[in-house]
Amino acid sequence: MNVGGVDRILRIAAGLILIVLALLGQIGAWGFIGIVPLATGLFRFCPAYKLIGFNSCPLRKNSE
Structure with a gap:
C-alpha cells in the first residue's frame, strides 16, 4: 500500500466523478480514464x- 488518507479519498471521488460524467454524456469517452x-x-x-x-x-x- 502506498496511497493513504486524503490522497485515497480524492482519487476515489475524482474517479467516480469522471466515470459518472462520461456515462451521462457530459464529457467524452475519455472520462472513463476515471477508472485509473x-x-x-x-x-x-x-x-x-x-x-x-x-x-x-x-x-x-x-x-x-
Whole structure:
C-alpha cells in the first residue's frame, strides 16, 4: 500500500466523478480514464508512486 488518507479519498471521488460524467454524456469517452484513479484509490496502490519511490500512506512508510 502506498496511497493513504486524503490522497485515497480524492482519487476515489475524482474517479467516480469522471466515470459518472462520461456515462451521462457530459464529457467524452475519455472520462472513463476515471477508472485509473478509482482503482488506485480502492486498492491503495499506485504503480507510478512505486516507480518514483513516493508513499502517501503513513502506516507503511518504513515497511517496504
